[in-house]
Amino acid sequence: MSELDVASFIDGQVKAVKVVLGDERALIAVSGGVDSTVSAVITYRALGDNLVCVFIDDNFMRLNEPEKVKAMLSAPPLDLPVKVLNERKRFMDALSGLVDAEEKRKAFRETFYRTLSDAAKAEGCRYLVQGTIRADIEETAGGIKTQHNILEQIGIDPVERFGYTVVEPIASLYKYQVRQVARYLGAPPEASERQPFPGPGLSVRVPGEITEEKLVQLKASTAVVEEELKKLKPAQYFSVIFDGETEEAPPRVRSAVEEALGVELEAVSTYYLKERGTGMVEGSRTYGYVVGIEVERGGRFDYTELERMRKAVQPPEAGISRVLYLVADRRGEGYYVTMRAVETQDFLTAQITEIPWDILEKTAEGILETCPKVVKVFYDVTPKPPATVEFE
Numbered sequence: 121m122s123e124l125d126v127a128s129f130i131d132g133q134v135k136a137v138k139v140v141l142g143d144e145r146a147l148i149a150v151s152g153g154v155d156s157t158v159s160a161v162i163t164y165r166a167l168g169d170n171l172v173c174v175f176i177d178d179n180f181m182r183l184n185e186p187e188k189v190k191a192m193l194s195a196p197p198l199d200l201p202v203k204v205l206n207e208r209k210r211f212m213d214a215l216s217g218l219v220d221a222e223e224k225r226k227a228f229r230e231t232f233y234r235t236l237s238d239a240a241k242a243e244g245c246r247y248l249v250q251g252t253i254r255a256d257i258e259e260t261a262g263g264i265k266t267q268h269n270i271l272e273q274i275g276i277d278p279v280e281r282f283g284y285t286v287v288e289p290i291a292s293l294y295k296y297q298v299r300q301v302a303r304y305l306g307a308p309p310e311a312s313e314r315q316p317f318p319g320p321g322l323s324v325r326v327p328g329e330i331t332e333e334k335l336v337q338l339k340a341s342t343a344v345v346e347e348e349l350k351k352l353k354p355a356q357y358f359s360v361i362f363d364g365e366t367e368e369a370p371p372r373v374r375s376a377v378e379e380a381l382g383v384e385l386e387a388v389s390t391y392y393l394k395e396r397g398t399g400m401v402e403g404s405r406t407y408g409y410v411v412g413i414e415v416e417r418g419g420r421f422d423y424t425e426l427e428r429m430r431k432a433v434q435p436p437e438a439g440i441s442r443v444l445y446l447v448a449d450r451r452g453e454g455y456y457v458t459m460r461a462v463e464t465q466d467f468l469t470a471q472i473t474e475i476p477w478d479i480l481e482k483t484a485e486g487i488l489e490t491c492p493k494v495v496k497v498f499y500d501v502t503p504k505p506p507a508t509v510e511f512e
Contacts, residue, residue, distance in 0.1 A: 399441025
């Protein structure tokens with residue numbers, strides 16, 4: 121891939137936006153992430169006050185995120201005029217009772233664009249600016265998952281459906297290139313180096329039904345994971361919450377763990393979680409089992425051993441999308457949480473971050489202390505493929 125000429129790219133996109141929009145007003149939903157930030161700054165340079173920046177508080181943001189993002193983007197050197205829209209009830213109602221990952225994505229997308237449509241009409245905007253990047257388009261085209269910000273590429277006419285034309289200033293760039301542009305623009309590290317955060321937010325980190333209680337626990341566990349793992353600088357790191365309901369895994373799974381790790385069968389516990397997780401097999405999306413694995417006597421193994429175990433448990437024909445390894449637990453019934461951290465450049469493939477065991481255990485114990493309704497904490501040891509980075 122040829123090296124990006126950042127200055128020329130910015131200059132070219134500012135001119136292109138001016139040509140397309142002229143004196144029109146445009147709306148952009150900013151999240152504080154690098155994609156929407158770069159898109160907003162480029163468009164603001166082109167349009168000035170004709171660009172309306174909104175932050176949609178959909179209840180799927182991290183702790184105190186709306187306030188933090190508005191303060192960051194409104195401050196120099198970006199100086200973006202940001203309005204916060206409280207749409208929590210609207211989104212929770214739209215996703216209420218949904219379990220299937222794709223159904224939730226579609227419901228989120230429809231609600232997201234209806235919300236933007238209302239805002240655009242209120243502000244007199246006929247154009248919507250999006251931070252769509254190249255990986256979003258490639259994953260949707262490849263059938264891996266339907267990105268919430270993909271419309272025309274999957275046959276949805278945004279003018280007919282929502283009343284606005286979509287403009288995508290950075291659709292030709294991969295994530296690492298977007299970061300290069302952000303640094304050049306003078307964006308603060310909180311934006312330029314911010315780990316990717318999915319458009320549907322924490323909704324994709326609640327496999328199965330979304331409830332207010334699960335979101336509260338997930339927001340708290342996410343804060344712990346981000347605080348403890350940020351010093352290691354993974355490409356992406358977060359937590360996911362499950363109901364804590366399980367069913368017995370086939371005997372093959374237990375024997376595969378025993379053979380790969382060299383432990384006795386009595387020391388191993390394996391089960392399927394109730395929820396399914398999104399994965400990839402031969403470039404296509406799967407919706408497979410999530411396996412929880414517990415090994416007694418501390419259960420510390422190096423990552424070569426864990427990868428050998430993961431491969432033994434997860435042959436392509438097994439229908440398993442995720443392998444989770446228990447790090448810490450306590451007695452009682454409650455939710456399960458898994459930590460996930462990956463290394464990647466383009467997000468089309470990813471390897472797990474080899475976090476030292478003492479940090480894994482400290483983080484897991486921090487989650488148990490902070491989240492009273494969580495009883496087990498795992499580490500996701502599945503690369504992409506066969507998993508996706510996010511769970512849904």
